[in-house]
Amino acid sequence: MTITFIGHGYVGLVTACVFADFGNQVYVIGHTPEKIQRLQKGDPLIYEPGLKELLEKNLKANRLHFTSEYQEAISNSNIVFIAVGTPPKPNGEADLSQVITVAEKITPYLKNKLTIISCKSTVPVGTNKKIEKVLMQKKPKNAKIAVASCPEFLREGTAINDTINADRVVIGSTSNEAIAMLSKLHEPVAGKRVITDLASAELIKYTANAMLANKISFANLISFYCEKTGADVENVLDAVGLDKRIGRIFMDPGVGYGGSCFPKDVKALINTGKHLQIDTSMLDAVEIINAQTRTNFLNKFYINVKGKNIAIWGLSFKPNTDDIRFAASIDIIKALLQKNYHITVFDPVAMNNIKKIFQEKITYSDSAYNAVKNADALLILTEWNEFKQIDLRKVKDLMKTPLIFDGRNMYKPTTMKDLGFVYHSTGRQSV
């Protein structure tokens, strides 16, 4: 098949590379010429494990074509995926301007052979109907189109594997031809098929993300109880998670969720709920608790830290990505800068992105060890693999004061006590 992706972010680029790798001809449209040139040369623009290799392989095989022109791509494609951003507006509503703009840009090049227009961007329920309206109003008279919603569930850091080995493939459409064509395209993808209507497909994506964010906030809420009562959150959640109806996965407490999806999608679902006059208190609480994870972490820090030289390990919103959108590190660095702390940071891949925000206001270190030299305290905000078995004796020798605030519960309190650290983690007693 010949397909087009409009947008080359984490969803657009990863999915384009995977479908090219399955043997399809894939166009990717972007609007910044400099970025298109870099993509054409095999630079994925983002850090995602395995992506550069997949991109280079499929460019070489002439199956991937990056362009800023719509005409060739759209007129040759059986399926056009919209995969542009839907960032939150100040009131939390998803900003659909990019989605609607690209829908308008597609229209002049639609032909009288059927083209499926499918939205991969996360959009509020009802948006695909709006896209359909724009297309129907502006398309050439004889052009044939069908609209479908095909949400994406990939996680950054494991995006390629998630795309190939999906838990489910959701296709929402009223057009049998669209369902047949999208089902055919997804044949090599693992996972159950869910064929449904447009509104359900749109809501499935928000429900999944809100449910996952809910699990995290619930675990964090219980961690607050544990800290006040002497209970150990890991023991509590391990035991509760043994109930098959609950499960232990995705209930790790700490400095809360960040990233490009949960914060934005919970907000957008709240906003949709308000429009529909639904009481969104439960979703409001998910957001409130997530913000409290960061203030709770900072309060422990303020009470216990005497010196001003602070080291931070981990800046990305989770490991294996350079993405810092809504990362805990941003909130925590901002709060510490307001109180005039000297901050030295280290992250294996996200340093350049954090530099764009804080520039010379903080110090950037080339290794985890160098970051902790003479530090009065170390804050751990992302659970990168390289911190898991780091030489903690060496870390202790390098620090001025052996004091750690672990926002991801990476180490056992007993081990840290034996090593001579003062160690604060989440939902467990400090040692």
Ligand code: UDX
């Ligand atoms: C998420 C969804 O998982 C994915 O299905 C969807 O398509 C996009 O949004 P992503 O944002 O890449 O993916 O990361 P994810 O692994 O879900 O983690 C999100 C945030 O939650 C991270 O900040 C992570 O640190 C945090 N998290 C995750 C916790 O705090 N505790 C957990 O138990 C799990």
